[in-house]
Amino acid sequence: MDLDTITAPVVEDPALLDAISRATDALMRHQKPDGHFVFELEADATIPAEYVLLEHFLDRIDADLQARIGVYLRAIQGQHGGWPLFHDGAFNVSASVKAYFALKAIGDDPDAAHMRRARDAILAAGGAERTNVFTRAQLALFQAVPWRAVPVMPLEIMHLPLWFPFHLSKVSYWSRTVMVPLLVLMALRPKARNPRGIGIPELFRTPPDQVTDWIRGPYRSAWGRFFKGVDVALRVAEPLLPKASRRSAIDKAVAFVTERLNGEDGLGAIYPAIANSVMMFDALGYPADHPNAAIAWQSVRRLLVTEPDRAYCQPCLSPVWDTSLAGHALAEAGVATEAACDWLRPLQITDVVGDWAVRRPDLRPGGWAFQYNNPHYPDVDDTAVVGLLLHRNGHPAHIGAIERAREWIIGMQSSDRGPMDGGWGAFEPENTHYYLNHIPFADHGALLDPPTADVSARCVSFLAQIGMADDDPVMQRAVSYLRREQEADGSWFGRWGTNYIYGTWSVLCALNAVGLAHSDPAITRALEWLVSVQRDDGGWGEDEDSYGDAPHGRYKTSTPSQTAWAVLGLMAAGATDHPATARGIAYLADAQKADGEWTEAAYTAVGFPRVFYLRYHGYKMYFPLLALARYRNLRRGNASRTEFGI
Structure with a gap:
């Protein structure tokens, strides 16, 4: 059957229209007066636990706040x-050791039932000596x-030239901003004030002062053995x-x-880098009221989510991402997006040459960052999604911003000829020095920012939507890259969202x-x-363990955001009238709550695969709305292809 030729009768399903209306109203309730959206961004226990320990490092203990963080943990x-x-x-x-340490610092009795359970589990897993490098540094x-x-990791790394095999420009932005202040701490070796004298010797199976076996990463390779020798020499x-x-x-x-x-x-607008900068200034003797030390501390506090009965610390803030994606959902639902676009457009970074310019020195800046402010580190993913929304909005005032974004995204395309x-990588081109993932410090395996299918797909979508021809060399190289990245089962890997469902939706x-025929083998296989x-209830779900050995695209439950991605992917493949699409839409409508929102406890986003995962509280709202509204619009227009790139 040729999906490009399918037409369907217009069916105005009252239940579907009601679901869209309630979802639209629910999303609009979260819009700020100036037009932007920002939802909570939640990670695991490590960030709030580290925040507790940061207060103890500095002896700036907010007992009421810590009590509420304890409730959360x-x-x-x-x-x-x-x-x-x-x-x-x-x-x-590692997460368990940090959480236990934080709760003990807050004042939890080590003999309390929950602390005994945690201690037994940690010891059964080999003890605190089996934690990762960043946890080891915190413990030190x-x-x-x-x-x-x-x-x-000698601080003298700062002196290494660009040609040297290890250089700060050869690691990712997040690694760089976390690493630089941490290098100072590792050189100065300050001692936490720790006014309550909290320690965790009970979590070790080896006496802590005898812990030397820190090798935990991919060191069974020739590179791993080489870097082990380098560490011994250093x-x-x-x-x-x-x-x-x-x-x-x-x-x-x-x-x-x-x-x-x-x-x-x-610093970097991410918690680990900011916290390290706070400790760095403190270790260097900066008084708390020094402008740099004070603003660093204020930036940490800004990440706190404080509620009457609990609190936690976010890894970062996501206003540009949330606003642009919410804007796409509202536009699909037929709601004006002027306020969101007016808020986004001035945030384009045109006057700061960021770290990406090390490899693109002649490229003009023109991207957007993920956060409110992060001018050294815009990313092409946010830039493409914002550009798609501005183009869709169609206001003449956006033309210059769209063109500047187009120029920057094209300039950031990988040209490694491999x-x-x-x-496209997210933040920098050619960040592919894979041997560095074998240094002992990189036991998290996330030191780099190589191109990925999901980010590249968003760039392709933007360039295609604004009119780049499919025979343009930029587009031809990009589509060839996406074809090469398709998995044997027909899916695509998702680096920044979980996982193969996210990647497959993005590429479709x-x-x-681009206008690829829906009969193309890459599309039909996907x-x-x-x-x-698809699950029996009509939805889709995928476990974070699919970044390990778990099956692609499968989980024990369906989730609203992943179901929305799957449905959007099916519609992008020309399958609006496929029974699977109708079942996915029915799942979303049935799972919607009376207030127009959805419940989603699962984490469906990623910081670093296998290491650090995220739950965007906005995903369960704007992605289902986008899917429901698109389904209505395609069926209403008897269309097999949407004109928009997301």
């Missing part, structure tokens, strides 16, 4: 006794382990490095951080925007895969 403790990396996930030793600051339990050499070199390295690190402080949005050629939207993983 206890509530998300797993049945296994520890803390997972995502809702209902498996035990994670509190003298819970010696610094030799942490891989060597442990001998580091104390012999000239003091003058260290002082100048500190100066470079402080200058790097200071240039990127971002006001109340903080398997990643034609794709891009291929639809369509067949999406249909094959």
Whole structure:
């Protein structure tokens, strides 16, 4: 059957129209007076636990706030006794050690039932000595382990030239902003004030002062063995490095951080980097009221979500992402988006040359960041989604911003002439020095920002929607990259959303925007895969464990956001009238609550695969609305192809 030729009778289903109306009203209730949207962004226990420990490091303990964070941490403790990396996930030793440490610092009795359960689970998993590098560094600051339990990362890294195999520009933006202030801390080795003298020796199976086995990453390779040897050599050499070199390295690190402080949005606008900058300034002797130290502390506090009975700390804020995606949902529902577009347009970064310019020195800036303010680190994903919305809005005032975004996105396309050629990484081009993922410090395996199918698809969607021809070399290289990235089962990997459902939806939207025939084998294979993983209730769901060994596109329950992505993917593949699409729409309508919103406990987004996951509280609202409204619009217009790239 040729899906491009399908037409369907116009069916105005009152229940569908009511679901769209209630979802629209629900989303609009969250719009700020100035037109933007920002929803809570939740990670796992590590961020609120680290915030508690930060207050103890500084001796700035807010007892009432910490009590409420304690309520939050206890509530998300797993049945296994520890803390997972995502809702209902498996035990994670690093998250569990941090959560236990934080609760003990808050004042929980180690003999309380929940603390005993956590301690037993941690010890059964090998003890606190089996935690990851970042946890080890946190423990070292509190003298819970010696610094030799942490891989060597000399501060003199700041002096390395661009041609050197390790250079800060060769790691991702998030690694760079976290690493620079942490290097200062690792050099100075400050001791947490820790006014209550809290320690966690009971979590170790090996006496803490004997912990030296810190190797946890992918070190069974030749590169891993090489870097293990480098670490051994550096442990001998580091104390012999000239003091003058260290002082100048500190100066470079402080200058790097200071240039990127971002006001109340903080270094890199992400919690780990901001918290490290707070501790760095403190370790360097900056008084709390010094402008740099004060604004860094204020930027941490800005991430707190405080409710009457609980509190937690977010990893960052997501206003540009939320506003642009909510805008697409409202536009599909027929609601004017002028207020959202008017808020977004001035946030385009045109006057700051960010870190991406190391490899694109002649490219004019023109992107948007994810957060309120992060001018050194715009990303092409946000830029494409905002550009799509501005173009869809159609106001003449947006033309210049769209053109500037087009220029920047094209300039950021990968040109490594290898398997990643034609794709896009999120923040920087050619960030593909894969050997660095084998250094001991990179046991999280997320040091880099290589091109990915989901980000590349969004760039393709934007360029196609604004009129780039499919035979343009930029587009040809991009589509070739997407074809190469398709999995054997027909799906695409999703780097920033969970997971193959997200990636497949993203690429199908891009291929639809390019005008690829719906009979193309890449599209038909993806369509067949999406249909094959639909659940019995008509919805779709996917476990975060699909970043490991779990099956692609499958979970024990359906979720509103992932169902919406699957339905949007089916419609992008020309299957608006497919029974699977109708069943997905029915699931969304049935799962909607009376107030027009949806419930979604599962985490459906990603910071770092296998390491750090996210729950966007807005996903369960704007993605179902986008799917429901698009379904209505395509059927109403007897259309098999949407004209929009998302």
